[in-house]
Amino acid sequence: YRVAVRDLRAHYGLPRLNNRHPCAMTICALGKCGGRELGFASDIELMLIYAGNGRTTGPRVITTAEFFDRLVSEINNVIDARREGIFELDLRLRPYGKAGSLGVSLDAFRRYFAPGGDAWPYERQALVKLRPIAGDVKLGQQIIKLRDEFIYNDDPFDIAAMRAMRERQIRHHVTAGTVNAKLSPGGLVDIEYLVQGLQISYGHRYPNLRVTNTSEALTALAAVGVLTQQDYVHLSEALSFLQNLINALRMVRGNTKDLTVPPIDSEEFVYLARRMRYEAGHQVQLNYDLTNHTTRVQEINARILN
Structure with a gap:
């Protein structure tokens, strides 16, 4: 500069x-x-x-x-x-x-x-x-x-527009039958969009929600009662897991673009599990954790946004 x-x-x-x-x-x-x-x-x-x-x-x-x-x-x-x-x-x-x-x-x-x-x-x-x-x-x-x-005003948050954006992202960037750590249902973007939607919806009432960091926003949303403690814990754990998964995918592949999780029976999946510090031979646990986190994120999204 x-x-x-x-x-x-x-x-x-x-x-x-x-x-x-x-x-x-x-x-x-x-x-x-x-x-x-x-x-x-x-x-x-x-x-x-x-x-x-x-x-x-x-x-x-x-x-x-x-x-x-x-x-x-x-x-x-x-x-x-x-x-x-x-x-x-x-x-x-x-x-x-x-x-x-x-x-x-x-x-x-x-x-x-x-x-x-x-x-x-x-x-x-x-x-x-x-x-x-x-x-x-x-x-x-x-x-x-x-x-x-x-x-951060009294205008209602446009949930329909956010859903339409997510549908376009999934349609254009997620291959059927695969999991994209960022863009698939339950992926990182679902957490970010949910948190941002709640910040916009309640930020005029609670100024401490006007933060830029997703983890800090989750903490603030729980502190004012917008999120239950259980939802806060599940979303925070999923956020950390998916951020680490995306970093690991980029390191394993050496590029920023392809965030599709490799097949569980592939050598690349073994490397990915190792990069995420899973013990040798325990890559199945990575697949279980991914499914568990993304399922919870989808459930929380559906419940809160509906």
Whole structure:
């Protein structure tokens, strides 16, 4: 970040608002990075938000929009993350995704994510994980305040939209007859979506639910009585198991994409069990634990969301 800013300032000077005040910016993390849940080869999902419109001070003058678009590109180039490997930058959660500007003005953020804006329900849900990690502290506080207004309000959570998203994920990314540790019914995403839905539903009443980490959110949901102690224990155990399973799958395969659990009679399954610290010859226990956790997650989801 500092390297990219230094290089851009040498060419274009300092970005300033139309009132000549310095144009602040904040880098926000989302997803696993926002939740402080990065695992092996997780994507780093980021959104750069700047204060508003203006121009740079020169020697070459460009708009603040151009400056911060170029800053995001420079950060991406400096990091130069591998496309297949550890910690790939993902900038698609910005307004309008790949069709939108790399840098996002505060006003554009406000218009897009506000109730009645163009954001899809799943995009607003993703803001649960938003966390400022670099840049101007005051602007970061403004962004968090806006985020809270957009998602932690009295509006009912759109369960139908969440279910539709899960059905699309399963239909497009899960092969029939296989188990995907992340996307299959009872997988990691079912836990994350359930927790985020409960946070959005009750966060206006209980501010301590407005946390970005899934495990911390589970603890907070149990503390205020939204989750029973038994459901809290089962979901927490399943969360830890599935996170470890996904890390192990990525290590065994050396890539981030294929999270399908191998057949129990395969050599790869033996390696997977070993990576998860199951004793030699006890890989059947891994299959039992996977079935047990995913079945419980499905049961809890069906009971709470219905």
